[in-house]
Amino acid sequence: MKDPSSQTQLLGMRLFAMASLIYLLGLTGCGSEPQSNDSAKTGVAAAVSDGQPRRGGRVVIGLQQEPERLNEILSATATNNLIGNLIFSRFVKYDDQLQLIPDLIETIPTVDNGGISSDHLTYTYTLVAGARWHDGTPLTSADVKFTYDVIMHPEVNAESREGWDAIESVETPDSRTVVFRLKHTFPDFVSETFFDEPVLPRHLLLAELGAPFNISKFHHQPVGSGPFVLDEWVPGSHIVVKRNDDYYGEGPYLDEIVLKFIPDENTLLVQLKTGEIDIYDNADVSFLDQLKVVPGTVVHLTPTMMYEHIDFNLENEILKDKRIRQALVHATDKKTISELVYGGLVEIAHLDEYPTSKYYNEEAASRRVFNPLEARRLLRSAGWVDEDGDGILEKNGRKLSLRISTTAGRINREQTQLVLQRQYRDVGVDLQIRNHNSTVLYGSYEENGILKRGKFDLALYAWLSSPEPATKEDLYSTNTIPPKGQNHPRIRHEELTGLLAEGANEIDDARRVAVYHAITDILVEEAPVIPLFWYTAVDVCSERLKNYRPNPTQSSDTWNAHTWYLTDQSPPPRG
Amino acid sequence: MLKYVLKRILAVVPLVLLVTALCFALMHVIPGGPEGVLASNPKIKPDDLARIRSNFGLDRPLVVQYGLWLERVVFHGDFGLSYVTGEPVSEMIGKRLPATLELMGSAFLLSLLVALAVGVVSVLKNNTAIDSLFTVGSLAVISIPVFWLALMSMMLFSVRLGVLPSAGMFTVGTPFSIVDHLRHLVLPTLVLSLVLVASWSRYARETLLEAMSADHIDVARAKGLPGTIVVLRHALRNAAGPIVTVVAMSIPILFTGSVVVETVFSWPGMGRLFYEGLLRHDYTRLMGIVFVSSILVALFNLLADCLYGILDPRIRYAR
Numbered sequence: 001m002k003d004p005s006s007q008t009q010l011l012g013m014r015l016f017a018m019a020s021l022i023y024l025l026g027l028t029g030c031g032s033e034p035q036s037n038d039s040a041k042t043g044v045a046a047a048v049s050d051g052q053p054r055r056g057g058r059v060v061i062g063l064q065q066e067p068e069r070l071n072e073i074l075s076a077t078a079t080n081n082l083i084g085n086l087i088f089s090r091f092v093k094y095d096d097q098l099q100l101i102p103d104l105i106e107t108i109p110t111v112d113n114g115g116i117s118s119d120h121l122t123y124t125y126t127l128v129a130g131a132r133w134h135d136g137t138p139l140t141s142a143d144v145k146f147t148y149d150v151i152m153h154p155e156v157n158a159e160s161r162e163g164w165d166a167i168e169s170v171e172t173p174d175s176r177t178v179v180f181r182l183k184h185t186f187p188d189f190v191s192e193t194f195f196d197e198p199v200l201p202r203h204l205l206l207a208e209l210g211a212p213f214n215i216s217k218f219h220h221q222p223v224g225s226g227p228f229v230l231d232e233w234v235p236g237s238h239i240v241v242k243r244n245d246d247y248y249g250e251g252p253y254l255d256e257i258v259l260k261f262i263p264d265e266n267t268l269l270v271q272l273k274t275g276e277i278d279i280y281d282n283a284d285v286s287f288l289d290q291l292k293v294v295p296g297t298v299v300h301l302t303p304t305m306m307y308e309h310i311d312f313n314l315e316n317e318i319l320k321d322k323r324i325r326q327a328l329v330h331a332t333d334k335k336t337i338s339e340l341v342y343g344g345l346v347e348i349a350h351l352d353e354y355p356t357s358k359y360y361n362e363e364a365a366s367r368r369v370f371n372p373l374e375a376r377r378l379l380r381s382a383g384w385v386d387e388d389g390d391g392i393l394e395k396n397g398r399k400l401s402l403r404i405s406t407t408a409g410r411i412n413r414e415q416t417q418l419v420l421q422r423q424y425r426d427v428g429v430d431l432q433i434r435n436h437n438s439t440v441l442y443g444s445y446e447e448n449g450i451l452k453r454g455k456f457d458l459a460l461y462a463w464l465s466s467p468e469p470a471t472k473e474d475l476y477s478t479n480t481i482p483p484k485g486q487n488h489p490r491i492r493h494e495e496l497t498g499l500l501a502e503g504a505n506e507i508d509d510a511r512r513v514a515v516y517h518a519i520t521d522i523l524v525e526e527a528p529v530i531p532l533f534w535y536t537a538v539d540v541c542s543e544r545l546k547n548y549r550p551n552p553t554q555s556s557d558t559w560n561a562h563t564w565y566l567t568d569q570s571p572p573p574r575g
Numbered sequence: 576m577l578k579y580v581l582k583r584i585l586a587v588v589p590l591v592l593l594v595t596a597l598c599f600a601l602m603h604v605i606p607g608g609p610e611g612v613l614a615s616n617p618k619i620k621p622d623d624l625a626r627i628r629s630n631f632g633l634d635r636p637l638v639v640q641y642g643l644w645l646e647r648v649v650f651h652g653d654f655g656l657s658y659v660t661g662e663p664v665s666e667m668i669g670k671r672l673p674a675t676l677e678l679m680g681s682a683f684l685l686s687l688l689v690a691l692a693v694g695v696v697s698v699l700k701n702n703t704a705i706d707s708l709f710t711v712g713s714l715a716v717i718s719i720p721v722f723w724l725a726l727m728s729m730m731l732f733s734v735r736l737g738v739l740p741s742a743g744m745f746t747v748g749t750p751f752s753i754v755d756h757l758r759h760l761v762l763p764t765l766v767l768s769l770v771l772v773a774s775w776s777r778y779a780r781e782t783l784l785e786a787m788s789a790d791h792i793d794v795a796r797a798k799g800l801p802g803t804i805v806v807l808r809h810a811l812r813n814a815a816g817p818i819v820t821v822v823a824m825s826i827p828i829l830f831t832g833s834v835v836v837e838t839v840f841s842w843p844g845m846g847r848l849f850y851e852g853l854l855r856h857d858y859t860r861l862m863g864i865v866f867v868s869s870i871l872v873a874l875f876n877l878l879a880d881c882l883y884g885i886l887d888p889r890i891r892y893a894r
Binding site: 058060066068069074075154157214215216219220234235236237238240256262263264266267270271273274276287439446449458 | 743748850
């Protein structure tokens with residue numbers, strides 16, 4: 001049996017826990033690079049549609065996680081996003097080129113088209129014509145207002161109210177127009193509102209507004225307005241959705257999509273090989289060589305927004321000297337980690353900002369180079385020398401020994417620790433490994449979590465970055481040290497705190513970029529964190545399926561499922 | 576006998592109390608909670624967490640939480656609502672229990688039949704090549720991790736030979752058919768049984784051999800009865816008591832084994848429900864499953880003790 005702390009289950013947990021963080025904007029050039037497994041085919045398989053879409057057929061997706069309930073307001077997990085796309089409608093989503101596109105609204109509101117007022121306090125949306133709930137009732141602006149009431153209700157366990165708490169009032173002048181008036185400016189309003197929240201049917205849920213909403217049966221038999229209608233949910237086994245012939249957008253072409261829940265990744269691999277599933281979503285990277293040779297399938301490699309990093313605990317006696325932290329940045333050879341542990345399948349990260357982002361500070365990144373000589377010089381200047389000749393530095397009789405913690409059982413992370421151990425020893429730093437179960441490491445403050453309580457020296461884990469970097473305030477501000485936020489390194493820096501607050505409320509684009517460049521400068525100088533690399537997502541799909549275009553954002557791989565179609569509708573031969 | 580059974584049933588009460596109290600304490604000692612997964616999301620503010628914790632009642636003292644849970648279960652037969660899915664826990668268990676019982680039941684029957692057969696053959700062919708083969712085979716199976724056996728059987732029967740489905744309970748999207756369902760049952764049952772067969776057959780062999788040394792066996796042999804009849808009719812009867820005890824004591828192994836087998840074969844049973852609840856710290860769900868399982872295990876043990884008395888007339892229950 002796989003230990004509950006085994007790597008991918010937990011990667012899955014982490015992924016869906018953090019997935020709520022991704023909301024990308026303005027990023028380009030991250031499209032997927034599909035690799036065909038059909039040796040007869042030359043070149044790269046077409047990831048875009050070729051020929052006319054055909055109606056009919058069934059696609060089976062294998063998923064490791066089963067949703068607890070189909071409601072992203074209560075839990076915006078990656079699985080919920082993936083299935084929510086099929087059943088519900090949103091205002092906006094990202095396409096696979098990371099462009100914000102409209103779903104239930106006619107156009108994305110901007111200042112130019114009048115959707116956003118010049119003071120950035122009023123947002124006006126027009127719903128598409130012809131949208132209906134799966135029971136035939138028309139979808140109106142009243143449903144939108146109702147969903148807002150649900151999210152803000154004190155007894156509803158809404159996971160996050162980010163953006164929603166900036167709203168002062170919601171007005172519905174007619175059945176297709178919604179006007180949001182804000183209390184204060186919120187630069188990410190358009191990309192945040194009804195992005196990972198579905199519009200809910202007022203006529204079915206009005207009676208349950210409040211505490212009953214949390215336990216409503218609706219979350220197990222939802223009625224949405226999206227391209228597919230929920231047909232069957234057998235707990236522990238599968239969900240079947242069927243085509244919504246009344247859909248307001250393009251398609252859908254497939255008769256039905258089956259989502260099969262298979263907790264064990266090895267079993268998922270077997271099911272792909274036998275043709276029992278058509279799509280293996282978010283496959284384990286270590287399976288890549290095997291996946292590449294499954295006949296009749298295409299492997300998609302998509303760079304993600306999730307980055308692995310090391311947090312320093314600035315309250316540690318040794319680490320509160322920033323020269324030590326800078327030295328360890330220079331002692332970390334990320335290229336070797338990428339090659340030894342991940343087979344080169346990850347992209348090295350120098351900053352917590354994605355390299356193609358407009359907020360990326362090239363100059364600051366260039367200062368973060370692997371340079372063991374510089375590391376040794378910094379350590380010496382901080383007063384650490386090897387007095388007894390054992391290769392480990394000392395100061396006032398104390399050895400330069402630190403503990404690194406990560407999620408126990410995640411093999412890749414444990415291997416990374418071993419590589420780091422050797423790299424740091426080369427510059428005279430002793431690294432001890434002290435790992436914890438993921439629920440212990442990530443546990444809340446009340447539950448004595450390791451990160452939240454600061455019971456670590458160095459911590460190795462992942463965050464999901466966001467192209468609009470407002471959430472950084474929660475990671476580095478003096479005001480967000482746990483339990484008040486997620487500043488796990490416990491960095492206390494007055495100028496940084498001020499800049500983070502400024503950046504989060506700045507509407508002017510150029511000024512915002514300048515603020516975040518200044519923030520990055522401070523982060524590189526103070527080095528509370530070492531970013532290591534960006535993860536790559538592996539998805540495999542049957543080559544019979546066209547228009548499958550994996551999406552690195554929270555809009556998830558089913559963002560365009562209504563345009564999917566099969567070239568060959570007979571199931572593939574087994575074996 | 577009836578008095579004995581009643582007494583034993585009463586003894587289950589403190590046992591279940593102890594087990595649940597211990598589980599409750601252990602779950603809460605581990606850092607992290609149902610809202611712990613949310614806590615790792617930077618978008619979620621501490622205020623949001625505090626609101627969710629208080630809505631769940633998780634901010635109350637542990638003793639109060641346990642007391643409330645116990646009160647609900649004992650006086651209302653209500654396991655509460657899952658923190659994670661919002662569904663009644665009894666409903667969740669109700670949906671999953673039949674699948675687990677089906678898998679455990681079929682594995683149990685198969686194991687018992689095969690283990691006894693192997694035991695009898697080992698005794699009849701004592702110290703021959705077949706006996707040695709069974710001994711080595713059992714040892715090998717006991718040493719192999721269950722999940723590896725499961726994966727290898729999948730690779731062989733589903734990928735290589737393509738004769739059996741690799742996972743699930745039935746083919747999704749086709750109308751229910753008993754044949755299709757039984758085909759899905761084959762692999763998980765085989766894997767779950769193998770380990771039990773290995774240990775039970777060893778035990779059956781030993782007890783049978785011991786029984787074979789009794790005087791009445793010599794008498795039966797002296798009468799000229801064939802070896803098979805001697806073993807089946809005379810030795811097995813004497814050996815049955817100890818075998819039943821060992822088999823009953825293995826019921827918890829079936830429960831834990833089913834967690835692994837259900838996860839690998841994505842069998843929608845209680846084992847998986849528990850495993851997934853564990854990952855999410857879904858306290859109410861875990862408590863419900865522990866409660867139901869401990870009662871089931873206690874009942875099976877009681878049943879075994881009663882059977883023991885029926886099988887072996889020398890055993891009389893204390894008044």
